[in-house]
Amino acid sequence: MKQILCVAAFVATCLFAKAQNIKGRVTDAATNTPLSGATVIYAGKKIVTDNNGTFTLECGKAQSLSVSYVGYTAAQKTIGDCGEELFVALQPTAQTLDRVEITATSNQNKALLYQPNSITKLSPVELKRSTGLFLDDAILQNVPGVTMSRRSVSGGQQFNIRGYGNGSRGTRGISSNFDGQGYKVYLNGIPVTDAEGITTLDDIDFGSIGNVEVVKGPSGTLYGLAIAGVVNLHTIRPEKGKTYVSQEALVGNYNLQRYTTQFATAGERSSLLLNYGNQKTEGYTIHDNSRKSFVNAVAEFTPNAKQTINTYFGYSNSYDQRSGELTIQQWDANDFSGNPEYIKRNAHSNVYTFRAGAEHTYQFNNNLSNTTSIFGTSFTSNVSSAGGWTDKLALNIGLRSTFDTKFAVGNGATLSGTTGVETQRQNAQTIGYGMIDPLGATHVWRYGDPYFIIGSTAAGANGTTSNVYSITATSSLFTEWTLALPSDFSITAGLGWSNMKVALDDRIYSAATPNKPTHYDTTYYPGLSPRVALNKVFSKEFSVYASYNRAYKAPVSSFFYIPYAATASSETGVVNSHLKPETGDQFEIGTKGSLLKGKLNYQLALFEAIFSDKFSNKNVVNAAGTATLYSYVFNGGKQTHKGIEALLKSTVYQSSTGFVSAIMPFANVTYSDFKYDDYPFSTTLSTVVNYKGNRVAGVSKWVTSAGFDFTTKPGLYGNLAYTYRDPFPLTSDGLANGVPYHVTSYSLLNAKLGYRHSLSRHFDLDASFGVNNIAGIKYPIMVFVNQIPDAYMVGPTEAVYFGTVNLKYNF
Incomplete structure (x- = not known):
């Protein structure tokens, strides 16, 4: 009997001891991949995670533990029930290039170190250094060679990648930044850029973005008509093994308010993220209010080992007032009263969008997989400006399907490739209206009077000035292959083919021009977009590469035809x-590295991009040379862009036991030598100027940023960031009102201090306070290139203060 009792006691003791052991897992918060070798400090002892990122410790000796890993922000975790597994997701700090993966590549190794072109990735570390609501803050600080501007406090956002201008804004001027053209933007794999090639970003909830990838330079092989580059946006991802609900509130001066409610859950086979955001601000100047509402739903399912399904749904309601561009005289005089012609018409941009997509990946075997996505966007907007009121209703639908293949070819070499198709179609109706003063044509409008309304003073007219129905469709076929040879040497070659169909119906009839055509259509076949690249990785730590890429940009619907002129020849209409x-060719050499066990990361790129057949303007005048009969766009320009871009991130100090956990400085610099090369342009009547040898308008020669992030063991964190931008020409001839003129240089200094802590097993707190533009510098958030007298959109002229509190409940 005693033997039985002894055995039972021994078994009970073992079971009790086992029950007191708690297991945990440490992962990358951005990718959910396990972190092997992470340090876990518990009850004064160090434990290291295994190859699966897991650890085991004896429960009951302490109420919390801390976890640290090189290149990640340390985290503290409160221990609750010993029977529940702990999941600890660490946020990357300076992301190591051998871990950062890109979206589209033929290389089976998707790490950034193995990609033979210039790509910049932004994680939550960079995206949340400021408010996290305005993406241009992160782009200007962290992406060399790329600038981002906005036409109002929170609307009209545009990218400028390596100085590419949108070509001609019809007949107004070259290098125009009137709207977003030349680059492509994707959100969770769904094109934000419409089938015509125009990108509107007013409706994007940048506060929910957790990952940004910028591909710089012509990208026609894998992305079609992307002559300037590609921006891939991805919403935040739930942390595997966690379920939580959080509420965040951000408030600041200029009556900035943002409230975000979020629910997330993720298991081994599925995840769900629901996000609601409400945002508003009074803006930086008169008539600059903004209000936005966003809803996002992201779900991922893994039915079995061969299949993965991702879905996305988004709704947005965005309303941004526009004060109008300031003239140079207003800017110099600190007169920020805006443009009365805008304000009297209640100038604004109101955008409603529904965006949805579904992606299915099927792994046939170890050598072949397919990923197919279908997507659609319903876009409705009403916009008013000095020119009147415009309603637009557009529907975009499309799909992208790729086959990824991988083969062993002997002697340690592998051949991997991606082959596929992307197609998109847009049906859109755009109606323009004139606007009149409701108090009568003789009334002199003043601030505070009723806004203009849609209408016309002409007898029998209802105010409609235009009614255009357009169909645009683009398709791309592509294939790219990478031969990975021994010693980490690879050769990449690819070929893309794209087209664009444009059809336009003018639904306004005028008895004054009975012979005016009402239908135009054509299809553009730009040609092939080749890519060739070499890449060599040394000791898994740094690489050197050389590449050549080509891409095209097709004309948009507003100027692919010659306007009808009744008094001109049959060559109109x-x-x-x-x-x-347009054609873009780019040659690039560069090097990337992740040295000192990931503590030092760098990228360096030297490139020459040649944009030929650039759109320009030509005037046709009457026989007497006294009046312009009509103007049209033609291929008449060339630009040569030579540049150097360098980026550096490092972890100069890291400790798992000291008060300061990590200090991580960062810096980047861009040098741009961009010039026009034989670029004629018609100005007034028959005058033709040539901008050959002039600097490309809107581009600074030097742009640099530097700063540092720090974290501490108790939970304090913060950053300091400095940005400088060189002077740059406002116009292609370097003149304004007949005299030389450049936009002046400016510097910005931003700082942020925060505290994050796990209050209990269920509650996490993250509170922060930040200041942007500490010195209160006057600077533009947008400069309108070649649009004189329109010139500036003013940013905040005093320091911007903001505070954020995020409370999370973990189930």
Whole structure:
């Protein structure tokens, strides 16, 4: 009997001891991949995670533990029930290039170190250094060679990648930044750029973005008509093994308010993220209010080992007032009263969008997989400006399907490739209206009077000035292959083919021009977009590469035809058969590295991009040379862009036991030598100027940023960031009102201090306070290139203060 009792006591003791052991897992918060070798400090002892990122410790000796890993922000975790597994997700600090993966590549190794071109990735560390609501803050600080501007406090956002201008804004001027053209933007794999090639970002909830990838330079092989580059946006991802609900409130001066409610859950086979955001501000100047509401739902399912399904749904309601551009005289005089012609018409941009997509990946075997996504966007907007009121209703639908293949070819070499198709179609109706003073044509409008309304003073007119129905469709076929040879040497070659169909119906009839055509259509076949690249990785730590890429940009629907002129020849009112897409060719060499066990990361790129067949303007005048009969766009320009971009991130100090956990400085610099090369342009009547040898408008020669992030063991964290931008020409001839003129240089200094802590097993707190533009510098958030007298959109002229509190409940 005693033997039985002894055995039972021994078994009970073992079971009790086992019950007191708690297991945990440490992962990368951005990718959910396990972190092997992470340090866990518990009850004064160090434990190291295994190859699966897991650890085991004896429960009951302490109420919390801390976890640290090189290149990640240390975290503290409160221990609750010993029977529940602990999940600890660490946020990356300076992301090591051998871990950062990119979206689209033929290389089976998707790490950034193995990609032979210039790509910059932004994680939550960079995206949340400021408010996290305005993406241009993160782009200007962290992406060399790329700038981002906005036409109002929270609307009209645009990218400028390596100085590419949108070509001609019809007949107004070259290098125009009137709207977003030349680059492509994707959100969770769904094109934000419409089928015509125009990108509107007013409706994007940048506060929910957790990952940004910028591909710089012509990208026609894998992305079609992307002559300037590609921006891939991804919403935040739930942390595997966690379920939580959080509420965040951000408030600041200029009556900035943002409230975000979020629910997330993720298991081994599925995840769900629900996000609601409400945002508003009074803006930086008169008539600059903004209000936005966003809803996002992201779900991922893994039915079995061969299949993965991702879905996305988003709704947005965005309303941004526009004060109008300031003239140079207003800017110099610190007169920020805006443009009365805008304000009297209640200038604004109101955008409603529904965006949805579903992606299915099927792994046939170890050598072949397919990923197919279908997507659609419903876009409705009403916009008013000095020119009147415009309603637009557009529907975009499309799909992208790729086959990824991988083969062993002997002697340690592998051949991997991606082959696929992307197609998109847009049906859109755009109606323009005139606007009149409701108090009568003789009334002199003043601030505070009723806004103008849609209408016309002409007898029998209802105010409609235009009614255009357009169909645009683009398709791309592509294939790219990478031969990975021994010693980490690879050769990449690819070929893309794209087209664009444009059809336009003018639904306004005028008895004054009975012979005016009402239908135009054409299809552009730009040609092939090749890519060739070499990449060599040394000791898994740094690489050197060389690449050549080509891409095209097709004309948009507003100027692919020659406008009808009743007094001119039969050459008007027809499709401009001589107009062809612009061509971009880029040669690039560079090196990337992740040295000192990931504590030092760098990228360096030298490139030359040649944009030929650039769109320009030509005037046709009457026989007497006294009046312009009509103007049209033609291929007449060339630009050569030579540049150097360098980026550095490091962890100069890291400790798992000291008060300061990590200090991580960062810096980047861009040098741009961009010039026009034989670029004629018609100005007034028959005058033609040539901008050959002039600097490309809107581009600074030098742009640099530097700063540092720090974290501490108790939970304090913060950053300091400095940005400088060189002077740059406002116009292609370097003149304004007949005299030399450059936009002046400016510097910005931002700082943020925060505290994050696990209050209990269920509650996490993150509170922060930040200041942007500490010195109160006057600077523009947008400069309007070649649009004189329109010139500036003013940013905040005093320091911007903001505070954030995020409370999370963990189930």
